[in-house]
Amino acid sequence: MAARCLGTVTFTCFLIICLELLVILFMWSPPAAWLLVPNQQESSATSTLKTTLEGDNQTFPTVKDMLEHLHDSPLMVTCVNYGFVELLYNLLFSIQRLKIQPNILVICEDKMSFIELSKGRQNLNLEFKIALTFLEESTTKSTRYTSDSYIQLVQKRVYYIELLLRHNIDVLYIDSDIVLLEDPFKFMNGKEDLFIQSETPRKSVVCTGFFYIKANNRTCRLISAWRRALPRDKRGNQRVFNEVLNRFKRQIKVNILPTDRFFSGKIFAASNEPWSKRSPKPVEIHANFMTGSVKKTQTMKNLGLWFIPPSNNSNIL
Incomplete structure (x- = not known):
């Protein structure tokens, strides 16, 4: 009798322990920032992430949800949070004035x-797709490029780019604080794997704010190596990318775009000549090397690079 009671107690304790383990496993979930889709080995972990977020009577499709609608390649990709939306509108209006219709995906971080x-x-005569991040949402503010929140924001682009490359989509990644003055794709018809902007005339440092990358095994390995290096390095995504690219220099064919056509803010601001009078004509101008959306916006306006029509200002933001 005592042995039977002891067996019953032991079995009951075993059931309680199993139930507690099931509860722990059910409640545990890894941080969303790590639920990424960089390769097949990690896809099982990411399959548990909900790809559609619902808010006040509105559904927010994420980047993953959009994949089935992104068959056309190349794809122009830009990321934005609420603090940079006005600059993004300026980019979109600069594209509209060129009378071109590239495939555009805007990834919203909030x-x-x-x-x-x-x-x-509705204020633009330009088609573009909108998707919400499938990672955790970022700050809605325009922050300093040295802040932790900004670093987190810009690092997320790496995951989006890798996801698209693995779906065989060529990507032109473009920061929201950029304007286009000519169709950039005309300058990216070569056999190189990567076309990228330089920060300096010497082309010694490339800029991760504007680059065109073709989808193939080599570039997937490059972006994967960049992604893996980011969590371990606090120096910013661009410096890490330059170091990773240097390691891949024998595998990746790179075309560093001419700095008299594709301008960083530092190079462009070194001359007071209006962009419309420059020869050769600028293709792209990047308002980097300055902090915050307010300063970037004012600089764009001062340089005649503000393309949001006055009639639309009241309808935007």
Whole structure:
């Protein structure tokens, strides 16, 4: 009798322990920032992440949800949070004035920017797709490029780019604080794997704010190595990319774009000559080397690079 009671107690304890383990496993979930889709080995972990977020009577499709609608390649990709939405509108208006219609995907890092762009797109005669990040949402503010929140924001682009490359989509990644003055794709018809902007005339440092990368095994390995290096390095994504690219220099064919056509803010601001009078004509101008959306916006306006029509200012933001 005592042995039977002891067996019953032991079995009951075993059931309780199993139930507790099941509860722990059910409640545990890894941080969203690590639920990425960089390769097949990691895809099982990411399959548990919900790809559609619902808010106030609105559904927010994520980048993953958009994949089935992104068959056309190349794809122009830009990322934005609410603090940089006005600069993004300026980029989109600069594309519209060129009378071209590239395939464009805007990845919103917060729901506020998604909602704003969903409403504001009616003011543009330009088609573009909008998706919400499938990672955790970022700050809605325009932050300093040295801040932790900004570093987190810009590092996320690496995951989006790798996801698209692995789906055989060529990507032109373009920061939201850029304007286009000519069709950039005309300058990217070579056999190289990567076409990228330089920060300096000597072309010694490349800029991760503007580059065109073709989808192949070599570039997937490059971007994967960049992604893996980021969590271990606090120096910023661009410096890490330059170091990783140097390691891949025998595998990746690189075309560093001419600095008299593709301008960093530092190079462009070194001359007071208006962009419309420069020869050769600028293709792209990047308002980097300055902090915050307010300063970037004012600089763009001072240089005649503000393309949001006055009639649209009241309808935007």
